[in-house]
Amino acid sequence: MDSSQFFGISSIAYILAMVAYIAYLVFRNSTLGIIATTITSVGFISQTIAFFIRGKEFYDIGQMGIMRAIPLTNLYESLIFFVWCLILSYLIIEWKYKNRSFGAFITPIAGMALAFIDISGMDKNIHPLIPALQSNWLLAHVTLSFIAYATFAISFATSIMYLAVTTGNKKSGAYIFWTVTLGIFISILVTMGIDFLTFKVVARTSEAFIKSYLFKATFRSASGLIVLFSYAASAVFVYLVWRYGYVLKKLIESFSISPDLLDDLTYKNIAIGFPIFTLGGLIFGAIWADQAWGKYWSWDPKETWSLITWFVYAFYLHARFLRGWRGHKIAIVAVIGFVSTLFTYLGVNLLLSGLHSYGGG
């Protein structure tokens, strides 16, 4: 069996796990919970195997030794690895907190990311390493960055949930903030999905595709009517999230997840992700850049955005410890941190130019 079959198994497993976790929450049946955890674990193991097989395939093609056979060199592989980190973090949380409720929120993200890869027809071929990537720092820099991204993703989910549970008044700033952020977030995901379905055939690689076709089916369409409609539809959607945001609140409350637990999880994930990000993302990245290009810091967009993200999370930590920020304020900072992370990971490659362009294609 090759790696793609194992990846296939894990995709299916995560989607089944999502169903099982939701069923577990609805019926409160502990057997269902155990089934959900089992399916997730099977998916995780399968994905781990797939990762190693792909590493082996990479090794055979590249012939550059184990350190240079890390399948983390394009968008497809990085998304897969992101999902792997996400599930690993989730399983740790489930085990540590003895709480399965988050499964229903995390597995859909994993399933959606994997489905997105399939629907988009993203380039799954193994490409040999270009000279700039032929470094032993690849392993340390990229894996640590992604582990940090995954912890930030979880802190995003928990802080949005925190805001959802603790706000009720539709006119309060915090309520508006989280509903609008979530609304825009989902709108963008959906419009990107529409792009993929519309233009799938035209572009050869997903990267080239995103660069030339992003939002072309919606916000940037040639037809003014479609543009107008897209904005109107997004606005309506954001409005609906704002109008019915309390449903999410009820849902989370019914899962008996306390705001304190959410706040604690947000903090813990950032407290783990921040030092890993600093070391793996910024420092190892700088050392690598120093050895490859002779400049440890050149203010290229990827570096600059990493620094911005770093500032936001540094702010989170200082506000929390020195100013004693708690509640809505600190949760909002965590949300902004992940928006910045997302831009560092995807936005820079897709929208801006710079030395890191190989990260996108």
Place this chain on the structure above:
Amino acid sequence: MSNKKENQGIVDRVWSFFSSITLAVVVFSVISLTSIVGTIIEQGADPERNIKLLSKFFGDASPTVFRILDSLGFTNMFHSWWFIALLFVFAANLIICSLDRLPRIWNIVKEPIKPLSIDLLNTMPIKREMVLKGKIDNAKGVIESALNRIGFKANVHLQDNGLQIYAERGRYSRLGVYVTHFSIILILIGAVAGIFFGFNASLNLLEGTTSAVAYMRNGKEIPLGFEIGCNDFEVSFYENSDTPKSYKSWLTILENGRPVKINGKEVTEIDVNSPLRYKGITFYQSSYGFSPTKDSLFKFSVTSNDGKKQDVQLKFGESFNIPGTNIMGKVADFSPALGIDEAGRMFTYAEMMNNPAVLVEFTENGKPKYNQWILKRYPQTWRVPDGMVEFKDLWGAQYTGLQVRKDPGVWIVYLGSLVMAVGLYAAFFMSHRRIWVTLKDEKGSTKVTIAASVNKNKAAFEQKIEKLLGGLHG
């Protein structure tokens, strides 16, 4: 209050300005927001590009907007005086904030744990009680060894009708935050040292040429103090594709016109991730280019059908001989990247030497015999009816693009990174844990009262204590 403020000296006021968290917040935000603008506006780019970009947002007003942004330094923002000034304010803020808080923390760190009175112990966030069978001495042994198992070294203090065992771990981890702050300052010092005492330049060297200078971005010449020569440059590709596999240059350092041995070799091979260092100057493989001259040499290895082999090099239009025959070959045409379109026509598909090919016209005693395209990357094209003509290289036609850097501050930056790793580890993954265990005799048994505190991650420490207690029961 207002009186007090007026009485403050200027030093105090500057101090309190720089030690304020508000300033930190403002600096964080301003650096972040301006950096966002700096990543959208392409730095150091052609004005046209940025005007085009701006026109998406500002329409016809974009040239004006561009002029405003340009005059404010946004087109080369990260080197503008005000951005550098912001970084200095950030550094000053960081230093003074740290100094402001350090004494308080230092007082805790320098004081080892002491036995405490009941009143103080009652204020501790973690408290547990239990009764152990047996006398105090017995309990003392049990608790000491239990503490030892989780890595605490126990101290004992005798007090009225009993004793207190106290222990701590990770006292110095409280300094983690300050170590991290200090490391940022170190890195900034390293960066400043690099800017003042180093340079960042580039140099294009055609194969077979040497240079004693490198060039700054503004065209200024930087003398190297020695000469550097490029013997050869080569791009290699993955099989059957135009994906580059490696960019390699073979360089020689010359002092007073004589080659210098580096690691025992006169010629050093450099690659993208492995530069050449000499006398504090580092040469990185950063780009390359193709600019053939009429002096560029075609290099062949020619073998006749009966196995006679000869290496030849010749200029465009010159001829060579297949050893032991009357056959002559002449380089009649060249393409740096020969491709074939769907109709079978040949064309040059790239400006670089992606797929170098020569058209060789063969003659026997002056009479035309046959022509053949010979491709460097495809050995099957080397065979001709009268032997083998291996096209080895077109030499003296490519130049290597080197990044030339001197940075005496880089070691400070690396040291700062190391210190930061230590600081972050202490700040996030260690904690200062203190535990006091009071033992009291109670009718032949021993009453054990545990009080403990930790500066972060209380739940984990509580768990550990629970486990410890569980062990005592058993």
